Amino acid sequence: MFFFVGVTISLVIIVYCIYMFCRGGTNINYPDLTGKIVVVTGTNRGIGYETVKELAKQGATVVCCCRHEEAQIRVNMIIGKETGNKKLEFVKCDLMDLACVKKAAEYINTKYHKVDILITNAGIMCSPFALSKQNVESQMATNHIGHAAFIQALLPSLLASDSPRLVAVSSVAHKFISPKTINLVGKKENYKPAMRYFESKLAVGMFINEFAKEHKEIVAVHVHPGIVYSNLWKDWHPWLLWVLSPSFYIFWKNPKEACQTTLHCALADKNEIVSGGYYADCKLASHNKLIDDTEMRQKLYKDTLEFIKQNE
Numbered sequence: 001m002f003f004f005v006g007v008t009i010s011l012v013i014i015v016y017c018i019y020m021f022c023r024g025g026t027n028i029n030y031p032d033l034t035g036k037i038v039v040v041t042g043t044n045r046g047i048g049y050e051t052v053k054e055l056a057k058q059g060a061t062v063v064c065c066c067r068h069e070e071a072q073i074r075v076n077m078i079i080g081k082e083t084g085n086k087k088l089e090f091v092k093c094d095l096m097d098l099a100c101v102k103k104a105a106e107y108i109n110t111k112y113h114k115v116d117i118l119i120t121n122a123g124i125m126c127s128p129f130a131l132s133k134q135n136v137e138s139q140m141a142t143n144h145i146g147h148a149a150f151i152q153a154l155l156p157s158l159l160a161s162d163s164p165r166l167v168a169v170s171s172v173a174h175k176f177i178s179p180k181t182i183n184l185v186g187k188k189e190n191y192k193p194a195m196r197y198f199e200s201k202l203a204v205g206m207f208i209n210e211f212a213k214e215h216k217e218i219v220a221v222h223v224h225p226g227i228v229y230s231n232l233w234k235d236w237h238p239w240l241l242w243v244l245s246p247s248f249y250i251f252w253k254n255p256k257e258a259c260q261t262t263l264h265c266a267l268a269d270k271n272e273i274v275s276g277g278y279y280a281d282c283k284l285a286s287h288n289k290l291i292d293d294t295e296m297r298q299k300l301y302k303d304t305l306e307f308i309k310q311n312e
Contacts, residue, residue: 025282027263033060037112037161038266039154040064041093041147042122044071047169047225049079051121051259056085058267063108065093065150066122095122095146096132098312105153114160117266120147121169126193134311137186139193143200145184148207149308158218165273167265168208170222172280174201175288182206182300184307202288203300205278209291210301212276219273221265224280225258 038055042048043064055062056079064072069090076088093104108115123143132141151158151166158164177198184203186196205222212220264282265273273279278287290296 025260025264027260027267027282029264029267029269030054030058031267033058033267036060036116037114037157038062038117038119039108039115040119040121041095041150042066044068044075046255047228047258047262048121049075050256051119051262052088053079053083054259054263055117055266056080056083056088059085059087060117061087061089061112063089063091063112065091065104067092067094093150095142095150096138098132098134098146098149098308100133101146101149102153102312105150108154109157113157115154115157116161116163117165117167118151118154118158119167119169119262119266120150121262122147123169125197128193129188129191134307136184136307137191137196139196140184140186140200140203143197144203144207145304145307147204148304149312151211152305152308155215159215163270164218165266165270166208166211166218166220167262168204168220168222169225169262170204170208170278171197171201172224173198174205174222174278177202178288178290181296184303202290203304205287205291206297206300207304209276209287210297214301216275219270219275221273221275221277221279223261223265223278224285225261226253226281228253228255228258 033055038060040048040052040055040062043052044066048066052062052064052075064076066072069092072090076090080086080088091104091107092100094100124139127138130138132138132146134141136145147168158166177195179199179202182199182203208220208222212218261279261282265279274284277284279285
């Protein structure tokens with residue numbers, strides 16, 4: 001009897017310890033953001049929603065960029081009511097269409113003249129094959145190229161800030177692949193959703209690292225939010241999600257926990273953040289060694305900018 005009680009208690013303690021470990025790091029930096037302009041993509045649900053809410057609590061003017069106007073306006077009303085901050089604006093930005101991305105950035109540049117913090121949070125994962133307006137595979141278009149175009153178009157406003165910050169939400173998945181080259185466009189033939197997701201996140205890491213080297217005035221990093229149960233999993237097979245569902249509440253982060261590293265990198269003193277670095281659980285982490293391959297990284301950066309210039 002005592003043996004089984006002891007085993008049960010031990011298991012409960014072990015599960016609890018694992019649960020607490022999986023929560024990850026917590027942001028402790030909450031400066032007054034009154035007068036600061038923060039631009040965030042992918043904001044009407046999940047990590048983006050929680051990120052906007054925390055920024056709004058600190059008094060920031062938050063420009064919420066996503067595709068769905070009705071949903072975002074509703075979200076802005078909810079967050080505004082909860083935080084008392086009415087300085088939330090929706091700007092339509094479809095990362096699958098570079099013309100829309102450029103239009104969104106031009107509007108922000110014209111209206112606000114500066115961007116203090118840019119958080120490229122939007123993303124898709126393991127989606128069925130689809131093409132963007134510029135005929136780029138959708139995961140690469142959304143996760144990397146669309147955001148790269150947005151960053152470049154907002155560069156004048158970032159440089160107008162006295163302390164600009166760029167935080168790109170990436171993934172530990174960028175470590176799971178070692179390609180000889182990165183195919184920006186992608187092909188339907190032999191399309192593997194997971195591998196393409198890994199490749200898109202490696203492209204994000206390479207681009208941000210090189211961007212930080214090119215623009216030393218801007219503190220730029222990419223971050224892993226953790227393993228999160230969010231809308232990103234919508235394209236996974238229902239039976240697999242059903243099998244995994246018991247683990248969601250123990251081993252996976254919720255969106256509020258998942259936005260902590262983003263907030264840490266966006267709000268900590270700039271001297272505490274290593275520009276070009278990769279962060280996980282609110283601390284600097286090791287990245288894919290290919291990011292240190294200067295030739296490959298610079299080629300990816302150059303090819304990305306050339307593609308954007310030719311297709312926007």
